[in-house]
Amino acid sequence: MKIIHTADWHLGKSLKNQSLIDDQNYILQEFLKLVDDEKPDAIIIAGDVYDRSVPPVDAVNLFDEIIFKIVERKIPVLCISGNHDGAARLKFGSRIFARSNFFIETLPNEKPKNVVLNDNFGEVYFSLIPFFEPVEMQDKISAEKVDADAATKFYIAEARKNIPAGKRSVAVAHLFVTGGAISESERKFVGAVENVSAANFSDYNYTALGHLHKPQTMKKSGYIVRYSGSLLKYSFDEANYSKGVTVVEIGGDGTTTFEHRNLIPRRDVRIVEGTFDELKKSARSEDYIQANLTDKNHVLNAMDKLRNAAFPNILSIKFVNLEKEIESASALKLREEVSTLEQFADFFEYSTGEKLEGDYRSAMEKFLAEIKG
16 A cells, blocks of 8 residues: 655744745645655645644635545545644544545544555555543543653554454554654644653554654654654754655555655745855845854844845844854853953953953053043
């Protein structure tokens, strides 16, 4: 069985107050082209369809359009909610949609059911595990406090009661697996309470995860736990990530292989670095840009000037050397028991790496004497 695994569409998201809906529409049209090329037996969307619980109308319309085009191609879709989605809203129409092979789970079930699809080798069972808070499993587990790991383990055990021994199976979940690499655009959890062990999914041939935006794999012996990553770069610290989807193939004996497939966006998200004069001479680019300026002095209206000169979609600017100086100054701890001259000497050495000596020291002594009066 061939499966396309995708996640974290975040429809309706903005980057530095720049709406990305047109970019999302573009990348989803590219996604449909890939679907036509690959001709998968199923498509998985592992949560965070939308960027917020009450999505804007254009985001809802875009999701409706894409799902309609996939279902029109007679390809089953298996979708769950993520921590950004409004679970109750996303669930609307799910029983009707299932008749068209669009299966969506947004709320944990008392008795989790599995979606069963068939290929030439027989049945493949899909456990759809929507995002939920550990407290939702509290009354089902005899423990004083239930963390995400225990709650997930319990829910998986319930789902697997309906999977016959020896049958191929796939889990779809939206959570943080211990050891995963995070980025700025993900909603952060505090501490380790939300950590889930990859070993919980060891009975599945493949686990399709959402939540982390970097494509990454926790491959273990006999099973694969993988994040497909988001379709687009949603923060500048993702600038070096390759975004796209994962194409998975599960053989008749359960042997599973996968491959990351890049999707090329309408506009890239890039960080450029150099002096203002250097960057002003750059080739014109429509990409979303963060400019890291290395000038030692502030440049007035630098962003507007760079927007007009080379980067019409520049979204962020940093004076990296000036920020380092501010960080250094804030980290300096001056001795309180010494003279003002010695305190300045400490600052001078901290900033320049050199001792305050000779003419510099004499000049500062003279200056301090004059202002005292």
